[in-house]
Amino acid sequence: MAKTLYDKLWDSHVVRQEEDGTCLLYIDRHLMHEVTSPQAFEGLRLAGRKAWRNTSIVAVPDHNTPTNHWDRDIEDPISKTQVDTLDANIKEFGSLIYFPFKHKNQGIIHVIAPENGATLPGMTVVCGDSHTATHGAFGALAHGIGTSEVEHVLATQTLVQKKSKSMLVKVEGALGAGVTAKDIALAIIGKIGTAGGTGYCIEFAGSAIRGLSMEGRMTVCNLAIEAGARAGIIGVDDTTINYLEGREHAPKGEQWNKAVEVWKTLHTEDGAKFDAVVEMNAADIEPQVTWGTSPEQVLAVGGNVPNPANEADPVKRAGIERALQYMGLQADMPITDIQIDKVFIGSCTNSRIEDMRAAAAVAKGKKVAGNVKLALVVPGSGIVKRQAEAEGLDKIFIEAGFEWREPGCSMCLAMNADRLSPGERCASTSNRNFEGRQGPGGRTHLVSPAMAAAAAIAGHFVDIRDSRN
Amino acid sequence: MKAFTRLNGLVCPIDRANVDTDAIIPKQFLKSIKRSGFGPYLFDEWRYADFGEPGMDCTNRPKRPEFALNQARYQGAQVLLARDNFGCGSSREHAPWAIEDYGFRVMIAPSFADIFFSNSYKNAILPIVASAEIVDRLFKECEATEGYKLDVDLESQTVTTPGGFSFKFEITEHRKHCLLNGLDDIGLTLQHAGEIKAFEEKHKAAQPWLFGA
Numbered sequence: 001m002a003k004t005l006y007d008k009l010w011d012s013h014v015v016r017q018e019e020d021g022t023c024l025l026y027i028d029r030h031l032m033h034e035v036t037s038p039q040a041f042e043g044l045r046l047a048g049r050k051a052w053r054n055t056s057i058v059a060v061p062d063h064n065t066p067t068n069h070w071d072r073d074i075e076d077p078i079s080k081t082q083v084d085t086l087d088a089n090i091k092e093f094g095s096l097i098y099f100p101f102k103h104k105n106q107g108i109i110h111v112i113a114p115e116n117g118a119t120l121p122g123m124t125v126v127c128g129d130s131h132t133a134t135h136g137a138f139g140a141l142a143h144g145i146g147t148s149e150v151e152h153v154l155a156t157q158t159l160v161q162k163k164s165k166s167m168l169v170k171v172e173g174a175l176g177a178g179v180t181a182k183d184i185a186l187a188i189i190g191k192i193g194t195a196g197g198t199g200y201c202i203e204f205a206g207s208a209i210r211g212l213s214m215e216g217r218m219t220v221c222n223l224a225i226e227a228g229a230r231a232g233i234i235g236v237d238d239t240t241i242n243y244l245e246g247r248e249h250a251p252k253g254e255q256w257n258k259a260v261e262v263w264k265t266l267h268t269e270d271g272a273k274f275d276a277v278v279e280m281n282a283a284d285i286e287p288q289v290t291w292g293t294s295p296e297q298v299l300a301v302g303g304n305v306p307n308p309a310n311e312a313d314p315v316k317r318a319g320i321e322r323a324l325q326y327m328g329l330q331a332d333m334p335i336t337d338i339q340i341d342k343v344f345i346g347s348c349t350n351s352r353i354e355d356m357r358a359a360a361a362v363a364k365g366k367k368v369a370g371n372v373k374l375a376l377v378v379p380g381s382g383i384v385k386r387q388a389e390a391e392g393l394d395k396i397f398i399e400a401g402f403e404w405r406e407p408g409c410s411m412c413l414a415m416n417a418d419r420l421s422p423g424e425r426c427a428s429t430s431n432r433n434f435e436g437r438q439g440p441g442g443r444t445h446l447v448s449p450a451m452a453a454a455a456a457i458a459g460h461f462v463d464i465r466d467s468r469n
Numbered sequence: 470m471k472a473f474t475r476l477n478g479l480v481c482p483i484d485r486a487n488v489d490t491d492a493i494i495p496k497q498f499l500k501s502i503k504r505s506g507f508g509p510y511l512f513d514e515w516r517y518a519d520f521g522e523p524g525m526d527c528t529n530r531p532k533r534p535e536f537a538l539n540q541a542r543y544q545g546a547q548v549l550l551a552r553d554n555f556g557c558g559s560s561r562e563h564a565p566w567a568i569e570d571y572g573f574r575v576m577i578a579p580s581f582a583d584i585f586f587s588n589s590y591k592n593a594i595l596p597i598v599a600s601a602e603i604v605d606r607l608f609k610e611c612e613a614t615e616g617y618k619l620d621v622d623l624e625s626q627t628v629t630t631p632g633g634f635s636f637k638f639e640i641t642e643h644r645k646h647c648l649l650n651g652l653d654d655i656g657l658t659l660q661h662a663g664e665i666k667a668f669e670e671k672h673k674a675a676q677p678w679l680f681g682a
């Protein structure tokens with residue numbers, strides 16, 4: 001029978017299978033950060049266990065680290081303890097790659113693993129972090145896991161899993177100007193809902209997906225989790241292989257040739273069956289803006305905020321009312337009338353070099369609007385930062401009135417000092433607009449990097465297609 | 470891990486869809502390097518009127534009286550009743566740690582987010598998926614009846630209401646076995662260490678670059 005990419009990745013990692021379908025899945029790559037790992041190492045230590053294969057580990061502190069004043073170290077003592085704990089645990093248990101705080105290649109775990117060639121096609125990848133789905137862009141099976149599972153993988157190099165159902169999301173055609181990978185992903189979530197992918201591994205396919213760079217594909221897979229999916233994957237093609245060639249931890253020489261041969265088989269075969277299929281036309285996708293407190297509460301930028309009176313389902317109606325109240329919005333108001341207080345360009349969704357370029361292209365020669373109190377640009381890693389600086393993007397941002405920061409998760413979840421104050425409204429390139437996500441009482445609108453930069457310049461949301469002249 | 474067999478527990482309703490793990494336990498509490506002590510901060514922003522910080526003593530914090538966890542009738546609840554997509558968002562296991570530490574052992578909803586669902590089992594909490602109609606019925610009965618308790622029997626996979634209505638729920642054999650016997654996965658998996666080793670060698674021979682330096 002013809003196999004899907006998911007079947008291939010799954011089948012090649014099953015160590016054993018129980019009668020009820022529960023499998024032990026072998027794990028090739030174990031990514032880690034400081035927030036979800038301390039209790040796992042502690043569990044290992046208490047049980048007197050070692051890491052099964054410490055060369056599978058790639059670790060970095062990213063959530064708690066400050067993005068400015070690195071000379072002052074980490075000022076919050078609780079954050080510092082967590083970062084120090086990761087340092088100590090990696091020292092004790094070992095790893096393949098560890099970039100401690102202030103290392104030149106430090107950054108967000110989901111940015112640094114691919115750019116160092118530590119995420120490879122055909123791998124199983126796990127991380128105690130839901131956005132692990134990002135790595136599926138490489139034709140790898142990547143699962144976000146909990147801390148007990150982090151401990152399980154550390155101790156056994158396996159994960160206890162049942163195979164998910166498979167969904168194909170096919171986006172065909174050419175994207176309009178100003179429409180990006182972020183807009184594709186938000187439009188998909190808007191269509192299937194935040195629980196639409198629950199129980200599924202989603203494969204993204206179609207000419208619009210194949211036309212994306214690796215950066216764009218990572219953005220799409222990154223957001224698979226916001227559609228509820230266990231994982232998101234994209235088949236390997238020349239774009240994948242070209243991206244990996246020459247990366248630090250990618251295979252070299254004869255090994256490279258052999259690897260490429262295997263990688264070229266990592267796609268869904270003709271005639272393979274999916275449990276669900278969703279089709280979208282790329283030309284129909286417009287720049288997206290979320291208006292509510294869940295990523296599915298999203299609209300095209302030309303739309304109006306919904307009116308709860310038009311919703312028949314009482315649970316949904318209450319949800320819309322609550323979201324409007326929290327977000328401080330009026331029913332039926334145009335999205336482009338929404339004024340913003342802050343802008344955040346960063347996070348594992350949109351902090352790669354291509355994102356920096358897209359935002360800089362909009363900001364070039366312009367000024368951040370007077371009502372915008374803070375416009376932050378936070379590159380995803382030291383490597384992204386240096387590349388952007390080599391291209392002069394930092395100067396463009398600074399001249400326009402943006403702050404150019406050190407890499408990290410930053411205001412994506414506000415565990416460090418970068419956050420919204422109660423009631424503040426933010427145009428953000430991150431992935432979650434939940435209540436309080438970017439700071440208690442903060443109001444988040446998710447958009448693409450170009451749309452965030454355009455909002456910074458205008459002081460309110462604008463259609464990027466109008467502002468490009 | 471604690472075993473779970475049967476429970477007759479008071480129900481507390483959280484009547485919202487898409488409750489995310491940031492709401493269950495806000496991010497500032499993730500800075501802890503411990504597994505315990507999260508119960509007082511469960512649903513912190515919905516429960517208290519002030520801003521919660523890790524290590525804070527919660528006894529005298531101003532509470533939001535309208536929130537279910539603050540109402541006298543739900544004190545001591547062990548069964549959490551929820552709506553669609555409960556536990557979505559961040560993978561933080563701090564969410565089930567907080568739920569368990571507070572005293573809940575069972576959650577019932579029409580659907581749960583994947584990672585949260587499996588994290589719950591690892592912490593001796595039983596997540597039960599019931600149809601939207603059944604969940605709706607439980608919400609109504611719970612609201613109408615003070616002291617509303619549900620009987621949850623894992624062995625027979627049934628939930629029974631005070632009125633005698635009962636429904637069955639699904640659980641994989643593996644998870645049921647672990648919960649009933651209080652077994653943790655790592656010990657069970659390591660019984661197959663030989664098989665893992667053998668797989669690893671074969672896998673490495675076929676794709677050595679996956680093990681590369």
Ligand code: SF4
Binds near residue numbers: 062109129409412431
């Ligand atoms: S950038 Fe945001 S979503 Fe990504 S790993 Fe960091 S906190 Fe999580």
